[in-house]
Amino acid sequence: xxxxxxxxxxxxxxxxxxxxxxxxxxxxxxxxxxxxxxxxxxxxxxxxxxxxxxxxxxxxxxxxxxxxxxxxxxxxxxxxxxxxxxxxxxxxxxxxxxxxxxxxxxxxxxxxxxxxxxxxxxxxxxxxxxxxxxxxxxxxxxxxxxxxxxxxxxxxxxxxxxxxxxxxxxxxxxxxxxxxxxxxxxxxxxxxxxxxxxxxxxxxxxxxxxxxxxxxxxxxxxxxxxxxxxxxxxxxxxxxxxxxxxxxxxxxxxxxxxxxxxxxxxxxxxxxxxxxxxxxxxxxxxxxxxxxxxxxxxxxxxxxxxxxxxxxxxxxxxxxxxxxxxxxxxxxxxxxxxxxxxxxxxxxxxxxxxxxxxxxx
Amino acid sequence: xxxxxxxxxxxxxxxxxxxxxxxxxxxxxxxxxxxxxxxxxxxxxxxxxxxxxxxxxxxxxxxxxxxxxxxxxxxxxxxxxxxxxxxxxxxxxxxxxxxxxxxxxxxxxxxxxxxxxxxxxxxxxxxxxxxxxxxxxxxxxxxxxxxxxxxxxxxxxxxxxxxxxxxxxxxxxxxxxxxxxxxxxxxxxxxxxxxxxxxxxxxxxxxxxxxxxxxxxxxxxxxxxxxxxxxxxxxxxxxxxxxxxxxxxxxxxxxxxxxxxxxxxxxxxxxxxxxxx
Numbered sequence: 001x002x003x004x005x006x007x008x009x010x011x012x013x014x015x016x017x018x019x020x021x022x023x024x025x026x027x028x029x030x031x032x033x034x035x036x037x038x039x040x041x042x043x044x045x046x047x048x049x050x051x052x053x054x055x056x057x058x059x060x061x062x063x064x065x066x067x068x069x070x071x072x073x074x075x076x077x078x079x080x081x082x083x084x085x086x087x088x089x090x091x092x093x094x095x096x097x098x099x100x101x102x103x104x105x106x107x108x109x110x111x112x113x114x115x116x117x118x119x120x121x122x123x124x125x126x127x128x129x130x131x132x133x134x135x136x137x138x139x140x141x142x143x144x145x146x147x148x149x150x151x152x153x154x155x156x157x158x159x160x161x162x163x164x165x166x167x168x169x170x171x172x173x174x175x176x177x178x179x180x181x182x183x184x185x186x187x188x189x190x191x192x193x194x195x196x197x198x199x200x201x202x203x204x205x206x207x208x209x210x211x212x213x214x215x216x217x218x219x220x221x222x223x224x225x226x227x228x229x230x231x232x233x234x235x236x237x238x239x240x241x242x243x244x245x246x247x248x249x250x251x252x253x254x255x256x257x258x259x260x261x262x263x264x265x266x267x268x269x270x271x272x273x274x275x276x277x278x279x280x281x282x283x284x285x286x287x288x289x290x291x292x293x294x295x296x297x298x299x300x301x302x303x304x305x306x307x308x309x310x311x312x313x314x315x316x317x318x319x320x321x322x323x324x325x326x327x328x329x330x331x332x333x334x335x336x337x338x339x340x341x342x343x344x345x346x347x348x349x350x351x352x353x354x355x356x357x358x359x360x361x
Numbered sequence: 362x363x364x365x366x367x368x369x370x371x372x373x374x375x376x377x378x379x380x381x382x383x384x385x386x387x388x389x390x391x392x393x394x395x396x397x398x399x400x401x402x403x404x405x406x407x408x409x410x411x412x413x414x415x416x417x418x419x420x421x422x423x424x425x426x427x428x429x430x431x432x433x434x435x436x437x438x439x440x441x442x443x444x445x446x447x448x449x450x451x452x453x454x455x456x457x458x459x460x461x462x463x464x465x466x467x468x469x470x471x472x473x474x475x476x477x478x479x480x481x482x483x484x485x486x487x488x489x490x491x492x493x494x495x496x497x498x499x500x501x502x503x504x505x506x507x508x509x510x511x512x513x514x515x516x517x518x519x520x521x522x523x524x525x526x527x528x529x530x531x532x533x534x535x536x537x538x539x540x541x542x543x544x545x546x547x548x549x550x551x552x553x554x555x556x557x558x559x560x561x562x563x564x565x566x567x568x569x570x571x572x573x574x575x576x577x578x579x580x581x582x583x584x585x586x587x588x589x590x591x592x593x594x595x596x597x598x599x600x601x602x603x604x605x606x607x608x609x610x611x612x613x614x615x616x617x618x619x620x621x622x623x624x625x626x627x628x629x630x631x632x633x634x635x636x637x638x
Binding site for chain 2: 104107108109235236238239241242244245246247248249251252253254255256294298299300
């Protein structure tokens with residue numbers, strides 16, 4: 001009973017760990033602190049600067065149950081910027097998490113929710129509202145149409161990707177990409193057919209994403225969905241690890257691969273649909289943030305999912321600050337900023353770490 | 362753990378891959394599966410670890426139908442080492458082996474001391490303790506194979522299912538692996554290409570041909586020149602001595618008639634000989 005493979009002397013009893021700068025709990029606390037600091041700083045930044053100390057005072061006043069004081073700073077911080085900063089953080093966390101989970105589900109590190117046609121479906125819904133000027137549900141018409149579009153797109157993709165009761169990654173990607181192109185065609189068609197240049201402008205802004213519509217009213221539902229889905233995803237993190245190893249490996253570990261893929265994709269659709277509904281089609285966050293998280297803490301989803309959420313929140317929050325101030329008083333679509341900030345940063349980190357590029361990986 | 366296959370039939374696209382296979386393995390027995398490519402070895406193993414439900418017939422573990430219990434319960438006592446699937450994600454050795462505990466853990470459970478003991482023991486047994494922080498993707502094929510074995514061992518299985526476990530392994534590690542598996546004392550079903558290894562380590566050998574079980578018994582009785590010739594299409598000489606059993610194999614012309622099939626090495630050798638003359 002004592003046979004072992006290879007009797008070569010082994011390392012002493014310490015459990016060697018991946019060489020990294022910070023232990024995991026310290027890293028997580030540091031990131032959370034960075035998120036809180038970013039929230040305060042980002043709320044202060046804008047055409048009218050408000051010092052961080054003043055921001056903290058105003059926020060504490062309101063969070064303590066205080067009412068509007070009528071001061072200009074109070075109005076700017078509490079009514080305009082703070083809900084927008086919070087929404088940015090929530091949207092960033094949601095997009096990044098959705099990206100990480102889709103990458104795991106299709107076992108492909110270059111996937112994101114958009115690869116499965118989700119955002120193109122949301123665009124169809126949104127553009128339909130913008131071109132027809134429909135407003136039967138008031139201000140909620142646009143987000144609800146986008147959410148319905150994303151959900152319908154995913155339902156169609158899942159239905160078509162199903163084969164003999166199984167849901168296999170390659171089929172999912174192929175069907176998702178195909179429908180993505182179809183939806184993009186529909187969107188372009190509607191864009192080309194509309195005469196109103198104002199509507200065209202709105203459509204382009206919507207497709208590139210933005211948080212200018214942020215209000216306190218939109219925040220609770222979005223935040224609740226993102227928080228709830230995040231909790232459910234974290235519970236499945238270990239099984240997602242098994243799923244990433246492949247169909248046979250998950251079966252051997254007692255994980256029903258097809259059932260888990262369904263469950264995770266439905267959650268991802270809910271997450272992406274909710275977030276895209278309030279922010280438009282913000283690209284790239286779902287693709288790169290999970291990679292940054294993996295570079296920091298490795299591929300184990302129990303560690304990388306929380307890091308992904310926090311990093312996504314911080315990243316989008318600052319991208320939105322840049323969107324607000326670069327061409328103030330006008331605004332840039334945030335999708336342009338995520339590309340401008342994200343791509344160079346991502347390439348720098350990748351080169352510095354030399355990861356994600358090895359052939360054997 | 363006792364394993365009984367009763368008249369198991371599996372068809373793929375209407376073509377039978379396993380044809381009414383019945384096989385009983387008693388607790389602690391090491392059974393080698395031998396047979397040419399496509400004879401149904403992997404499919405048989407897949408029915409044992411629930412990756413494929415038989416179209417008819419039953420697979421029973423300790424007398425209970427495999428499909429009457431939840432998948433997670435099967436995985437708590439069945440460890441599997443199968444052909445590796447490529448993954449683009451960079452898991453470390455420690456993370457991969459720790460996944461062996463998955464079937465033992467609920468959604469809210471964290472790894473307990475007992476889980477860590479099982480993981481550490483699996484790493485030590487497979488000689489991977491010094492590798493824990495390495496990424497699986499940067500290991501050699503043989504080292505990766507040991508990681509997969511360690512993951513299966515971390516499950517603390519009572520039944521081990523091995524599909525070509527000696528793939529990618531050098532000679533020393535082939536012997537080490539099979540010796541380790543045999544000495545665990547658990548029930549083992551292993552598809553093996555090497556008849557030498559089957560005869561050395563397995564208690565019995567089951568021979569498959571075209572999805573049918575053509576022989577099962579003690580390796581020395583089953584692996585005869587006649588059976589080997591009929592199943593693999595090679596001429597075999599079997600040497601038994603106190604060192605063990607060895608097989609000397611030569612290709613045989615299996616062409617039904619002249620001229621020989623292009624792949625017939627017997628004919629080609631004859632032609633080369635004629636040219637030399």
